[in-house]
Amino acid sequence: MQFEYEIKYSKRKTLNITVERDRKIIVRAPENTSTQKIEEVLQSKKQWLKEKINHTQKYPVDTQTKEFISGETLLYLGKNYQLLVVDEAIEGVEFEQRFRISKANQPNANALFKQWYLHQALKLIEPLATNFAKNLGVIYNEFKTSEMKYRWGSCTPANNIIFNWRIIKAPMYVLEYLVAHELVHLMENNHTPRFWNILSIQVPNYLKAKKWLKENGHLLEVDF
Ligand SMILES: [Zn+2]
Incomplete structure (x- = not known):
């Protein structure tokens, strides 16, 4: 074959x-x-x-796309938040226990949300990377976000660490696991017992994170 x-x-x-x-x-x-x-x-x-x-498809394929209308929910840090489309003028996306956008911005809501999610991904994931790198005593070269849909994170031979921005939809403990996972790879290339041992010290509840990904991973394959 x-x-x-x-x-x-x-x-x-x-x-x-x-x-x-x-x-x-x-x-x-x-x-x-x-x-x-x-x-x-x-x-x-x-x-x-x-x-x-x-192997039969692990996850159902989610073909549902958002229309960005009031009442729709969007996933962020493991929780669903409601969207409200309002008449008042709002610049971009406003978030405070729910999402708000202007009616005038509805046609380009997809782009605005992507921009917002990307911004949150950088803001929240990079400090995690800095922190875990310090704890592990490893140095990474560059931190990047990517569009790759079927991978959550990766590290390159040049020690760049790359994350799918959509992981920002997962709960914080899952983000911690994904970031620590890539950084531990800078010490141990493969998923050896040593790898999981080092990881478990950094992220004691990593099994819970793996379980979340197994059950909800498909949610990270679509934008919102
Ligand atoms: Zn790995």
């Missing part, structure tokens, strides 16, 4: 194969690995890969 896959070379020592939530196969390999070697490993794991790829 032939697989389509993407190779990401890095300074790592071992070869690692993952199937992303969009069913894409990612091979993380040491820099000098030959394509032949990668093909061999893929073939040796073909049963496992086949099962992963053919």
Whole structure:
């Protein structure tokens, strides 16, 4: 069986194969690995890969889009907040226990909310990263937000940490877990017992966060 896959070379020592939530196969390999070697490993794991790829959809596909009308709710930090569309002039999005936008802004509400969520993501996630990096004694290069829908976070060989801005919809303890997770990867590349051990010290309730993601992860695949 032939697989389509993407190779990401890095300074790592071992070869690692993952199937992303969009069913894409990612091979993380040491820099000098030959394509032949990668093909061999893929073939040796073909049963496992086949099962992963053919696995029935983990989550229902949420095709519902927001209309940005009064009474709709939007998810933020794990809670649903109501939207109110008002006649008065409001610049952008106002948030205080509920969201408020001007009727005049309704046509571009999608862009305004995205801007608001992105801003909150930067404001709330970056301090978490600074804090966990300090606690762990690791240094990251750059903090970025991204559009990737099927990954919550990642770290690059250049020690950049990248987060899907939509994770701001998850509760704070989930954000803490996701941020700490990527930073622990700067110490330990793979999900070894050592990795989970270090992580559990930083985020003692990480299992609760993983559970939230398992049950609600699909909510982070749509914008609002
Ligand atoms: Zn990981």
